[in-house]
Amino acid sequence: MNDRKSPLTLKIILIGSSGVGKSSFMNRYVNHRFTKMYRATVGTDFLSKTINVDGDAVTLQIWDTAGTERFQSLGTPLYRAAHCCMLVFDVTSAASFSALEQWRMEFLVQGEPQDPQHFPFIVLGNKTDLSTREVSASRALQWCVEVGAEYFEGSARDGVDVERPFLAAARSAVQQYKKHTLENTGHFQITCKQPRETRNTCEC
Numbered sequence: 001m002n003d004r005k006s007p008l009t010l011k012i013i014l015i016g017s018s019g020v021g022k023s024s025f026m027n028r029y030v031n032h033r034f035t036k037m038y039r040a041t042v043g044t045d046f047l048s049k050t051i052n053v054d055g056d057a058v059t060l061q062i063w064d065t066a067g068t069e070r071f072q073s074l075g076t077p078l079y080r081a082a083h084c085c086m087l088v089f090d091v092t093s094a095a096s097f098s099a100l101e102q103w104r105m106e107f108l109v110q111g112e113p114q115d116p117q118h119f120p121f122i123v124l125g126n127k128t129d130l131s132t133r134e135v136s137a138s139r140a141l142q143w144c145v146e147v148g149a150e151y152f153e154g155s156a157r158d159g160v161d162v163e164r165p166f167l168a169a170a171r172s173a174v175q176q177y178k179k180h181t182l183e184n185t186g187h188f189q190i191t192c193k194q195p196r197e198t199r200n201t202c203e204c
Helices: 022-031 069-079 094-098 100-111 137-147 163-179 181-185
Strands: 008-015 044-053 056-065 084-090 121-126 150-153
Touching (some): 008 163, 022 056, 044 163, 056 163, 069 100, 084 094, 121 163
Parallel strands (some): 008 084
Antiparallel strands (some): 044 056
């Protein structure tokens, strides 16, 4: 008889403006591959990876979303039941960084997390391999402190610091899952109260 527990399945969402490298970062992390052929995500893309998080097997369901407004109507069903949200921007694009607050608020409104003030966000600055940087690490970190998010940056093209943000997202997702286990998994409990008059019948 196999006593090994099945991996815990956690949902992580990647959102951000179009062209910041969400798909590239996800593919570099899951498949260890990078391509210079840019293809805009149409709607959503999905990959999964099983990793070890502090001794527990965890399967990450990583959802990459289209960063164009014509697909934002997909947000409501896609964002719901997420355990962590990764906000991605391009360090060579100040506009993509400025848009993060709008993406964060959209997720909170459409995703309807149970505890919005404490929902875990990971901010990821991509394309650090490029020399035309417009957003400094200190500027990004300051904003993350203000909104209560963790900050990471790296390069999907060079494969630099790709693991760390996903591991942080996985840890935050585990905590979120444990905090709201019943609600997030769709389970419910039926409690049975014994009436005061008698102990022989059950009022459920």
